[in-house]
Amino acid sequence: MTPPKRYSRQREKILEAVRTATVHPTAEMVYETVREEIPNLSLGTVYRNLNLLTEEGKISEVVLEDNIKRYDGNTDDHYHCICESCGRIFDVSLDAEPLVNELAEQIRDFTIDSHKIEFYGHCENCSE
Amino acid sequence: MTPPKRYSRQREKILEAVRTATVHPTAEMVYETVREEIPNLSLGTVYRNLNLLTEEGKISEVVLEDNIKRYDGNTDDHYHCICESCGRIFDVSLDAEPLVNELAEQIRDFTIDSHKIEFYGHCENCSE
DNA sequence: TTGAGTGCAAACTATTTGCAACTGG
C-alpha cells in the first residue's frame, strides 16, 4: 500500500529544518533555510517532503486563517498560542486531558479521536 | 476609516446563504446557492462580501487542514467537531469557560483574548 | 449625482504534478 522509502539528503535536511526552527515555518521558509545547504533544492521537493513527513507523523501542520500551512516539529502533545499582533505561534504543554474529557462527555452523536486547542491573544513582546 | 456601507441584494443573499446553510459552506458553495436567485452573480462578489461580513463579525471563518475557507453563520460561542470520514463540521455548544480558564492559568507570558477548540473524530453516520 | 458595490477577467499565491534525469540500495 504505502510505497517503500529511501534515504534522501533533501528529506533529512527538510525534517531537520522544521525541527530546529525557532518558529513554525512555512514551506517557503523551509525552502530558504535548506537551500543554504542544498542550493539547487527545488520548492516542489520541499512540498513533497513536508507532506510525506506529515503523513508519517514526524511533523504536523498548523493552519491559521491566512491559509498558509505552517509546520511543527514538536511531536509531543501540545497546544498553540497565536499572537494576533506579530503572528507568531507559541507551543504550550498543558495537561488538558481531564478537562477535555469532561467536555467530551457533553458531546453526543460524535466519536472523538483527538482535539486541538488554540489560544489567541498577545505575546509578551506585543503586549504592553 | 471604515468605509460607509450601502445595501446590496448580493450581500444580503450571501449572508442569508451562510446563515441558513446546513453545512459550513465554502465560497464556491455560497456562490452556487446564491446564483439560483441572482444568476449573474460573480464569484469575486462572493469573496468580497464573505470577507466583509467576516470583518463585521456577522459570520466567521473556519479553516481546516485542506486550506479551504469555510464560513459559519453561527455567531454564538461554540466549538467544532470535524468528521474525518465525511469532512463535515458540526457545531457544539459547550460551557467550557471554567475549564478553559483553568488551562489559561497555566499559560505564562501570553495574554489570552479568545480560544478555539476543535474535536476530530467520526460523526454518527460515519461511525459503525 | 456620486461613490459603494458589481461583473468580468486577469493576476496572485500557495501548492501540486508530469516528466526526464538522478541516485540509493
Add this chain to the structure above:
DNA sequence: CCAGTTGCAAATAGTTTGCACTCAA
C-alpha cells in the same frame, strides 16, 4: 539495475484585484 526521489516548469486551486459600469442613497 530499478523504483523512489529530485529539479524544473507547467498546471491547479482558491482567492484577490483592476476597471468600467451599475445602482442605492
